[in-house]
Amino acid sequence: MPTAPVQMDSLREQIRRIEAGSRVSCGFLPFGITDIDDRLPGGGLALGALHEVAGGANGAIDGAAAALFAAGILARTHGQVLWCMSRRDLFAPALAQAGLHPDRVIYAEAGSDTAILACFEEGLRHGGLAGVVAEVGKLGMTPSRRLQLAAEASGTIGIAIRRWRRQTEAADFGQPTASTTRWRVTALPASPLPVPGVGRPRWQVELIRARAGESADFEVEACDEEGRIAIPAKLVHRPVATVDGSERAVA
Amino acid sequence: MGRSAPSLDTPVVLIGHEGRRRVVLAADQAARRAGLTVGMPATKAQALVEDLVILDADPEADGAALHRLAVWMQRHYAPLVTVYHPDGLVLDISGVAHLFGGEAAMLKDMLRKLASVGCGARIAAAPSYGAAHALARCVATTTYILAEDKVSEALDLLPTAALRLPGEMVAALKKLGFERIGELNATPRAPLALRFGSMIGARLDQAYGRVSEPLDPIIPPETPHVRKNFAEPIGAPETIARYTGVLVEQMAAELEVKGLGARKLDLLLFRVDNHIEAIRVGTSRPVRDVKRLTKLLCDRIEKVDPGFGVETMTLTAFVAEPLTYRASVSALGEPEVKDVSGLIDTLSNRIGEQQLYRLTPVESDVPERAVRRVTPLTPASGASWPAYWPRPTRLLDPPEAVETVALLPDHPPVAFTWRGMRRRVARADGPERIFGEWWKSDIECSAVRDYFQIEDDVGERYWLFRAGDGEDQKTGSQRWFLHGVFA
Numbered sequence: 001m002p003t004a005p006v007q008m009d010s011l012r013e014q015i016r017r018i019e020a021g022s023r024v025s026c027g028f029l030p031f032g033i034t035d036i037d038d039r040l041p042g043g044g045l046a047l048g049a050l051h052e053v054a055g056g057a058n059g060a061i062d063g064a065a066a067a068l069f070a071a072g073i074l075a076r077t078h079g080q081v082l083w084c085m086s087r088r089d090l091f092a093p094a095l096a097q098a099g100l101h102p103d104r105v106i107y108a109e110a111g112s113d114t115a116i117l118a119c120f121e122e123g124l125r126h127g128g129l130a131g132v133v134a135e136v137g138k139l140g141m142t143p144s145r146r147l148q149l150a151a152e153a154s155g156t157i158g159i160a161i162r163r164w165r166r167q168t169e170a171a172d173f174g175q176p177t178a179s180t181t182r183w184r185v186t187a188l189p190a191s192p193l194p195v196p197g198v199g200r201p202r203w204q205v206e207l208i209r210a211r212a213g214e215s216a217d218f219e220v221e222a223c224d225e226e227g228r229i230a231i232p233a234k235l236v237h238r239p240v241a242t243v244d245g246s247e248r249a250v251a
Numbered sequence: 252m253g254r255s256a257p258s259l260d261t262p263v264v265l266i267g268h269e270g271r272r273r274v275v276l277a278a279d280q281a282a283r284r285a286g287l288t289v290g291m292p293a294t295k296a297q298a299l300v301e302d303l304v305i306l307d308a309d310p311e312a313d314g315a316a317l318h319r320l321a322v323w324m325q326r327h328y329a330p331l332v333t334v335y336h337p338d339g340l341v342l343d344i345s346g347v348a349h350l351f352g353g354e355a356a357m358l359k360d361m362l363r364k365l366a367s368v369g370c371g372a373r374i375a376a377a378p379s380y381g382a383a384h385a386l387a388r389c390v391a392t393t394t395y396i397l398a399e400d401k402v403s404e405a406l407d408l409l410p411t412a413a414l415r416l417p418g419e420m421v422a423a424l425k426k427l428g429f430e431r432i433g434e435l436n437a438t439p440r441a442p443l444a445l446r447f448g449s450m451i452g453a454r455l456d457q458a459y460g461r462v463s464e465p466l467d468p469i470i471p472p473e474t475p476h477v478r479k480n481f482a483e484p485i486g487a488p489e490t491i492a493r494y495t496g497v498l499v500e501q502m503a504a505e506l507e508v509k510g511l512g513a514r515k516l517d518l519l520l521f522r523v524d525n526h527i528e529a530i531r532v533g534t535s536r537p538v539r540d541v542k543r544l545t546k547l548l549c550d551r552i553e554k555v556d557p558g559f560g561v562e563t564m565t566l567t568a569f570v571a572e573p574l575t576y577r578a579s580v581s582a583l584g585e586p587e588v589k590d591v592s593g594l595i596d597t598l599s600n601r602i603g604e605q606q607l608y609r610l611t612p613v614e615s616d617v618p619e620r621a622v623r624r625v626t627p628l629t630p631a632s633g634a635s636w637p638a639y640w641p642r643p644t645r646l647l648d649p650p651e652a653v654e655t656v657a658l659l660p661d662h663p664p665v666a667f668t669w670r671g672m673r674r675r676v677a678r679a680d681g682p683e684r685i686f687g688e689w690w691k692s693d694i695e696c697s698a699v700r701d702y703f704q705i706e707d708d709v710g711e712r713y714w715l716f717r718a719g720d721g722e723d724q725k726t727g728s729q730r731w732f733l734h735g736v737f738a
Contacts, residue, residue: 057709058711062645064644065644068644079589082594088648089645089646089648090644091618091622091644091646091735092610092622093612093622093636094642094737094738096635096636097641097642102609102611102612106595106608107607108606108607109602109607109608115601118601119601122597122601128590128591128594185738187738188710189677189678189706189708189709189710196678197678197680198641198706198712201738202710203738
């Protein structure tokens with residue numbers, strides 16, 4: 001016998017309250033795009049939780065799109081951000097262009113993955129930060145569980161950028177971890193322009209795993225100066241644009 | 252001596268009494284070049300050099316100055332420092348070198364700071380005090396670092412005089428044919444002990460690190476200092492942590508009386524075998540908060556080895572600064588600024604102060620010069636980089652050379668090969684021309700870089716530049732480089 005939706009909703013609410021236990025309720029950070037937010041339980045990225053982002057294709061090694069995706073998320077929060085890394089190739093002006101102001105970011109350079117994870121956890125436990133980002137390669141079940149619990153206890157959002165030295169190691173991303181969501185961001189050809197040049201970059205954003213949610217794929221336009229991603233306008237559904245002289249000449 | 256000091260190229264010697272003879276106790280570089288040596292009779296020195304400046308030695312003032320230097324070294328570098336009269340300082344740098352970026356960087360830093368106050372120094376780091384003493388005095392380079400497993404290799408070749416033995420004993424050993432430490436080490440101990448006592452054996456063991464050698468650290472006067480003795484030695488980390496808490500409470504009370512907050516703290520654990528283990532922590536602002544200081548210290552307890560037990564613990568706030576109370580909320584309606592200095596202290600004690608930073612803009616068009624590191628607690632400047640030029644998320648340092656097919660002078664490449672993979676260019680934007688900063692160096696006077704944002708046919712975006720304007724060889728080599736990866 002199908003249960004009435006109202007009853008289901010109240011049951012879900014009850015389960016959620018039991019699961020929450022003593023953890024701080026800290027809300028969600030919506031992307032502001034209905035298509036993505038609808039797929040995420042709670043209507044956005046959970047704030048007191050661990051999220052994983054990796055790059056697809058060459059991005060698994062350089063982690064450029066993943067870093068900018070994370071910067072865009074943190075740009076929409078308030079307060080200081082801790083960014084832990086082992087390789088010093090991150091270029092701060094790009095983060096500033098995604099809306100993450102340089103005054104907000106504290107960088108911690110640690111030598112090894114274990115040291116990075118220790119800094120990551122310390123940052124999450126502190127509770128005074130808006131978010132913590134760490135660029136790590138290996139992330140096992142136990143460390144990720146610790147990080148998830150630390151994030152839950154303080155209500156700080158944690159983003160692990162998974163980045164490997166070699167393409168073959170990227171298969172590690174299939175291993176289970178305790179993170180709440182898991183994303184893969186791959187660069188796509190930029191939005192077409194009517195003139196020669198590179199338009200607004202586009203990404204293929206795959207939600208590979210979401211706790212209590214389903215996975216999904218999106219094609220989005222990269223972060224603007226306030227850290228917002230956007231769904232590209234589908235040109236085919238638009239009314240015919242007024243064609244100017246130059247375009248006619250090309251056609 | 253101020254203005255009346257003799258110039259650098261005047262030979263100067265210090266004269267003192269050795270028994271009833273007046274001998275040279277110290278000679279400067281110019282005097283040594285003129286052939287004077289330490290231990291030479293004063294009259295002979297006077298006869299050898301015509302315009303010799305002779306001053307009376309003042310060992311007490313020397314000792315006091317060395318002690319002051321030791322206090323300064325202790326404040327800057329390591330918790331355990333002792334004075335080795337007449338000419339040495341001993342620092343136990345175990346567990347502190349990482350705060351300076353490794354031993355080599357730490358030694359270099361010491362040398363530079365000492366040179367800036369006019370002190371020449373020779374510094375050696377070794378697994379044992381004896382070895383470091385010998386190497387600092389016998390190796391020609393100003394800094395020397397001895398690896399853990401190279402001790403006997405290095406020590407075997409050094410002269411016996413480096414072993415901290417009395418002069419007459421060294422002379423007697425020389426008469427017997429022992430010139431190097433290695434020869435002495437290979438000789439049976441019993442006959443040596445019969446003739447010279449147990450000292451040679453003890454010094455050999457200390458130098459080779461076979462027995463530990465306790466240091467008697469200096470405690471600078473007037474620093475807040477608390478101490479706890481135990482009737483029974485303690486060893487469990489939880490017990491050490493508990494008593495650390497007790498000591499911090501006492502310290503906080505003492506600091507409150509003086510109106511101070513701690514900037515740097517040393518926790519010394521005196522073990523039953525006379526060895527001292529040390530924990531040094533620093534804070535970015537003066538702190539008197541018991542919980543926070545205890546956490547900082549307890550964070551490092553796992554790094555110390557309690558051995559057979561700890562019988563005394565001391566806590567010293569060797570750098571303390573005035574601490575005033577301030578309101579936690581500045582004004583109504585202003586957003587609350589969360590204090591992260593506690594986290595910064597924890598992290599900088601763990602990974603080193605240099606490794607924790609914020610980046611701030613520098614007015615420069617050259618991408619690699621556009622960022623500068625500042626300490627994490629620097630007040631926010633509000634400045635950011637200009638937003639109108641695209642900048643890559645990852646910047647390669649140094650830029651990597653790529654092979655390209657491109658039309659000159661101002662077209663983007665049609666294809667390029669990077670890290671062994673050929674990529675076809677689908678779209679490109681540019682050039683963004685960046686000129687060298689002629690006020691920095693002559694080479695940059697005419698240097699030009701043309702940057703292109705390039706998208707390959709699978710959609711990955713790169714930042715390429717050509718060194719030069721594509722026409723004039725003076726502006727650069729006209730070769731192509733990949734400088735960054737866009738998201």
